[in-house]
Amino acid sequence: MVAGLLLAGGAGRRMGTPKALVRLHGEPLAVRAVKALQAGGCGPVTVVLGARADDVTDVLRAAGLGTAGSDVGVVVAEDWDEGMGASLRRGLGSLTHLPGTGAALVHLVDLPGVGPEAIRRVADGAGHSSLRRAAYDGVPGHPVLLGRDHWSGVAGSSTGDAGARSYLAGHPALELVECGDVAVPDDVDTPAQLRRLAGA
Template sequence: MSSGHEVAGVVLAAGAGTRYGMPKVLAHQGKWLRSAVAALDGGGCGDVVVVLGSAQVEVPAPARAVRAEDWAQGLSASLRAGIAAIDADLAVISLVDTPDVGADAVRRVLAAASATGLARAGYAGRPGHPVVIARRFWPALLTALHGDTGAAPFLRGRADVVQVECGDLATGFDVDERLREERETD
């Protein structure tokens, strides 16, 4: 059994990035992926997994890759694969397409999670990532997952989720569309 102090990070990076025009795990020649792994590693995660699906890439150290075979079913499949791949007391869930979220936000949300085991970053009051979920909540989380929806419905249904303002650290924006300049240089 876990010691009560083990923290694992999960980068969700399996999607095809249809609106973006390519899998986001490939964005900026892998820069977003490297940033996501560095944020979790530097933020206190002793184990980092990257959930892949539509594109297979080498993941940067110290992360390890996990494939969501059913990735096309949506975000729920990716989150299931990530949770199944870790053995920790706390899971820190992050997205590959929030490139300005760094280790400082991960540390802040992790610190806040010590009270209830559930915490999520907020940016100017808007909920975002990272999200920290203690192992004791994983069964309920996994039961609540469906289709292209992640942990949001599970988190919204609970009164004990600590929202941690991180707007002073990052925008937390999930990048869904490439700028025209990016498309022209890719």
């Protein structure tokens, strides 16, 4: 089983609001990303929140996600302002009690151009020892697949905004999975970028 892990804790300072709350074609990016993980075959899905966590939780629940009985859980990284590494550590820690989970597919909330096709391709057939990263024309990007055997190593090396970068760099087990034909890896950091994406 591959669990979905959505990192959605940032304040979105350049955007002016947490990107989890930003709407694209009327749908909050957090909701869009959770649906992409689910459609890509990941479950359960855990959303790691930080800035304005209560507001993002309300948005998820309004969409029927993160409610009792759903396959979507919410955890809060209290130290979210330290960077993505804090959210990744919190998210992986929340998955350790799920014995049937062999891997975690880590996705970022500000990548609306990365949908179920890329997620499914990276997650397909993953197991405890898997270590994969989506690539776009050969350039490493997201999502990232972390087999359970790698969780403690990733958590121990995740600091600041680097996330799993230092662990992945040069790791002999890392497999790049080309996704340039099914996804657009551009992140959405500013209102101008959001407008361009909406127009496209």
